[in-house]
Amino acid sequence: MRLDLSNTPALMLALLPEIVLTGWSLVLLLLVAWRHHSVRDLRLAGIVTLAAFVTTAGAVWWLWWNVTTVSGIPLMIGADDFRFVAGFIILGAAAGTVFFSFDYLEREGMVTPEYYVLLVYAVLGLLLMVAGEDLMVIFLGLELLSVSVYVLAAFNRRSAKSAEAGIKYFLLGAFASAFLVYGIAFIYGATGTTNLKIIGLQVATLGIAGHPLLLVGLGLLLVGFAFKVAAVPFHMWAPDAYDGAPTPVTGFMATAVKAAAVAALFRVLVEAFSAVPEWGTVVAGLAVATMVVGNLVALSQRSVKRMLAYSSVAHAGYLLVAVRTGTAAGGSAALLYLAAYAATTLAGFAILAAKGRHGEHDVLIDDLAGFASERPWLAFAMAVVMLSLLGFPGTAGFIGKWYILVAAVQSGHATLAVILVLTSVVSAGYYLPVIMAMYMRPEPYAGAHAAAGVGRWARTALIVAIAGLLYFGVRPNRLFELTRTSGAAVHPASIGGPGETGAAVSSGN
């Protein structure tokens, strides 16, 4: 099937997943309007949300399967492999979040099904972000997402910390949005358009690559995105927001939101600004700062949740290395890394939520002492999560890190690759203590972990996630095939067909 994305009916077809999800969101809104009292209503809303994500994923899959060629310059949204794979990652992470939310909401007494409505709108925003071929669409998606997540972060209204997380995220997020929209305005001023591909063409053909207006716009845009991916020095909000938000929301923010922000950033930079080499240096600098600061600060954290928050900052740094390459391999690597990272991080937060049940008290690393002797399976899962975050061979996290290293070395950024591995060594200094506490320290008192446990839904998701991490760690072929073509799908429009994006890894055997 051919799609000409410069005419409206085709555009509507390309918007199918978003339309499906919007339909579901209306159903869900109606549902929670008259059923929002009991735990059963909450569960029903959760199941409807899951159904929404599954059908949306089906729509994405259908598009992917049927759209063979796309012609014309996409006016609003694209229909390429990059969008589809990123969409899968986002929907997967969101579905995981729902699985972990079932128990969590009931346990914490947050019987407010509106939670799921907000989640659905956040996902809708995320999907628009990764699909957007126009700065305005990306911005709209970002705002839809942000507003929903501001509320989600502050969702536990009985917790002061949650309120703090929400307000901090809101204030700094609004700030970032302002930067972004200001940047878009400058770029419009320089090129007369907000469409990514046309910006790319304008910059290349008009020779305005060095124009101050464009550079200022690009700079502001980068600042806005840096806020959203929590890159140092724009990461200040992240630890507090992650720490205070309800744990499933933290997982959602650290995975789905980060995935969309990174994917959108990659698309914007490669499609619109491949003729402006300056961003490379800036992104490289952000990447280095983020890797170094994120990892070093995480070293000194004693609370597991805060440690994971800083570690997610560090992972944003690794992802920025992939973005920096600007090559097809870099784009694919970022997506593969995000897939592995999302499963790992969500599982980590789910286990953390299981340990910290009954009142959201801080779980310190020391509190996990002797966890393995009482909860061997949960401890094993946590150990796999830590090793995957560390990027240890045998886990999917390693495959992701490996791919980023491949992309970096292949495109001649060996220095970034070296900094990435050196900072990864630092990260052993905070991931390993968790394993040590669980396996190598005695329980402080008998039954210290008696309360820890996961519900049926969360357990299912956890088993799937851990099995996936181990399986794809050993046989990553499928995961690789899934993401391989996606990076090459992002390229600037050029007069002579697909532009230079660097060849994907060629087959050896």
Add this chain to the structure above:
Amino acid sequence: MYGAWILTALLAWPLVAALVVLLAPEARAKYLALIASLIEFALSVPLWWRFLPDAGMQFVQSLPWIPAWGIRYTVGLDGISLFLVLLTTFLVPLTVLGSYHYITTRERGFYALLLVLTTGMIGVFVALDLFLFYVMWEVMLIPMYFIIGVWGGQRRLYAAIKFFVYTMLGSLLMLVAILGLVFSTAQSSGRLTFDYAQVLASVGVLGTKSWWYFGAFALAFAIKVPIFPFHTWLPDAHVEAPTPGSVLLAAVLLKMGTYGFIRFALPFFPGVALHPTVQAIVVALALIGIIYGGLVAMVQPDFKKLIAYSSVAHLGFVMLGIWALTLQSVQGALLVMINHGLSTGALFFLAGMLYERRHTRLIEAFGGLARVLPMFAAVLTIVSLSSIGLPGTNGFVGEFLVLVGAFQTYPLATLVATTGVIVAAMYLLPALQRVIYNKLDKAENEKLPDLSLRELAVLVPLLVGIFWIGIYPKPILSRMEPAARHFIDTVKR
């Protein structure tokens, strides 16, 4: 059939066995682990006869793994790795047997990890794909990390994380170098592959990049060996690890570093490795290791720490032998690697047996043990003498060959290294004297039981190995010779 599948079987069997051990009742774990490791050894023994010295790489098996990245599962064996694999399969049953009384908690986990470690160790020695090698190199870290961290001594957490971080630092930089190397060769040959032989065939022109790559590989291996300034993890890990952990650390894990130099660092980057400056640095560090390791060992009050530092000295001989690049020196280096496995492994076992009896490792806590523990004293004496290099024991043959061979390349350095043998006598003999001779002046020592049958079963095979290599090393040397010659030719091409 045997030829094609044996290495894969050797890699897979311990994993299967580990699973069985994990699911078995706690009390049966150690027996199952012993049986499993004996089967592993029995599987590996025919390699000795089936091995054809002149056939180069054999028992090769190559299966597609991640085709898109040119990664294959390729394993194979030559005269260099054959003995390291046999040493590993030979030592694992002994360490299992040696752990019976030492490991009393969480036995299932311990023996399962030991078996997983076996896979990792063998994997490093047989991997012929750079990706597979890297994965195995890292994978064996985890079981060792847990063995030290869970069943170790007082400062086990510190020792475990130090061991982990040191190794990881080196290996991750090596990973970047592997990638760089593979992409450089892919550019010249047009084929992206991690296959050892193919990369080796096209490493030709790397230019100045080869310095960086060599540096990364050398750092990873130097930490593992360990070469002098990178050795500080070793005393901590050795001392804190439980006996079986120390034995495998010393006997097998340290050999991975020297093996890496022989298999990868030198053949890939001969231009850098044989550069006069690099030669001077490596030889100097090897000498420092020999002399400094010996001198530090001399002043250790802790018997295990003494043995740990003696490892630094022995591995210095290996490095000297490798870099001298004569047939005798390389064969000597390979032999010292095996000898060190046997002798130091035995020493760690003996130190562990003392610890099980007295719960201290301080040399001064003992004295006159020959009177109460005659068999123990006899074994300790023999093993110590073999570690020093007394003629008739394995230690002599290896170090003699290294010194003879190295003299042709580095006469002055060899002269210095020779004094290392004297230093070895100076740290081991006084320790020996203080432990088993002197007066029996401590009441606690008067009622100690002598070696049990189980302990004899651990030590006798090691003694047989020590004397066999000491008296008739020819079957081993003749199997090594073509591989050693090939190694020298590759590096000097």
